[in-house]
Amino acid sequence: MPALTADSGSVKRSFRLEAFGAPLVAASEELPVPTGRGVLLRTLVCGVCHSDLHIADGHFDLGNGNRIDLTRSVALPRILGHEIVGEVVALGPAAEGVALGDRRVVFPWIGCGTCGDCRAGREHLCGAPRALGVNCDGGYADHVLVDDPRYLFDFAPLTDGQACTLACSGLTAFSALRKAVPFPAGAQALVIGAGGVGLSAVRMAHALLGTAPIVADPDRTKWALAMEAGAAATIDPREPGIARELVKGTGGGVAAAFDFVGSGDSFAFGFSALAKGGRMVVVGLMGGATQFSPALLPMKSATICGSYVGSLTEMAELMQLARSGVLPALPVTARRLDEVNDALDDLRAARIHGRVVVTP
Ligand SMILES: [Zn+2]
Numbered sequence: 001m002p003a004l005t006a007d008s009g010s011v012k013r014s015f016r017l018e019a020f021g022a023p024l025v026a027a028s029e030e031l032p033v034p035t036g037r038g039v040l041l042r043t044l045v046c047g048v049c050h051s052d053l054h055i056a057d058g059h060f061d062l063g064n065g066n067r068i069d070l071t072r073s074v075a076l077p078r079i080l081g082h083e084i085v086g087e088v089v090a091l092g093p094a095a096e097g098v099a100l101g102d103r104r105v106v107f108p109w110i111g112c113g114t115c116g117d118c119r120a121g122r123e124h125l126c127g128a129p130r131a132l133g134v135n136c137d138g139g140y141a142d143h144v145l146v147d148d149p150r151y152l153f154d155f156a157p158l159t160d161g162q163a164c165t166l167a168c169s170g171l172t173a174f175s176a177l178r179k180a181v182p183f184p185a186g187a188q189a190l191v192i193g194a195g196g197v198g199l200s201a202v203r204m205a206h207a208l209l210g211t212a213p214i215v216a217d218p219d220r221t222k223w224a225l226a227m228e229a230g231a232a233a234t235i236d237p238r239e240p241g242i243a244r245e246l247v248k249g250t251g252g253g254v255a256a257a258f259d260f261v262g263s264g265d266s267f268a269f270g271f272s273a274l275a276k277g278g279r280m281v282v283v284g285l286m287g288g289a290t291q292f293s294p295a296l297l298p299m300k301s302a303t304i305c306g307s308y309v310g311s312l313t314e315m316a317e318l319m320q321l322a323r324s325g326v327l328p329a330l331p332v333t334a335r336r337l338d339e340v341n342d343a344l345d346d347l348r349a350a351r352i353h354g355r356v357v358v359t360p
């Protein structure tokens with residue numbers, strides 16, 4: 001699909017979800033005109049994310065026959081794609097703080113703006129979300145309309161591809177790690193799951209926690225990537241006795257365990273590796289269940305919490321950190337927007353290393 005130029009008329013071209021479980025379909029519509037504080041971006045890249053597969057399927061499969069139905073929260077047709085980087089091409093009359101030609105990464109986890117969560121700065125937890133690429137149209141299009149310039153972040157000197165991943169996997173990893181800050185000096189951290197988000201957390205751990213985490217993943221083919229990302233060591237959580245060894249080897253356990261898998265097994269493993277006063281942060285949505293003795297919480301004086309994407313404030317903090325150049329880069333492959341269905345198929349078949357971004 002050719003890029004829109006100034007004289008290509010007022011058409012917005014996209015690939016959108018018209019039926020759950022079916023491929024995305026090429027579509028065109030009238031180019032939106034920003035009103036109020038709105039900003040129209042010409043899409044430069046949009047990251048292809050695992051959650052797009054779940055949205056396209058219409059459900060999150062939690063394992064053990066449990067599903068989260070997405071068909072009621074996602075109205076069709078919908079343009080997916082929430083890892084958006086674009087150039088400002090039109091501004092509403094009240095939009096301030098950005099200028100035509102500015103390149104920006106978008107915070108997509110937008111809320112209703114009026115509920116208690118939104119007013120408290122927790123838009124990403126809003127019960128009536130307007131997240132771009134989920135509840136509102138996103139970045140698998142040559143243009144994206146954003147409600148307010150406050151959702152736009154400068155990302156120089158990062159590349160477009162690096163910047164777009166910060167809005168999703170980067171922010172998710174950052175928000176999870178931040179829940180263990182201040183991190184005790186000299187203590188150890190455990191990252192469970194060496195997938196995309198887990199590896200982002202490994203990359204950020206030095207900057208946020210001041211330590212190189214131990215990475216647990218039964219898939220040994222991921223161990224080299226984890227070490228490259230900055231892990232202190234890699235372990236197989238399915239090895240008998242490994243949790244006890246880990247507690248011994250770390251002088252009483254880890255101060256924080258970040259579970260990017262979210263299964264019964266990964267939770268049990270992470271909790272058993274915690275030191276006294278330790279913190280367990282669950283991010284993954286694999287599902288399943290585990291037996292858990294509540295008495296262990298006071299005995300360990302442990303804290304368990306969940307983490308879901310991240311707030312607008314955390315996005316600002318993350319951008320500052322990333323732009324300072326302290327985070328190692330993620331491998332990024334670019335494809336054309338009209339290949340987005342192929343990219344999603346490759347992601348489903350686990351044929352993708354690093355991140356794929358599509359470009360209109
Ligand atoms: Zn994502």
Ligand SMILES: [Zn+2]
Pocket residue numbers: 111112113114115116117118123126127128
């Ligand atoms: Zn809200």
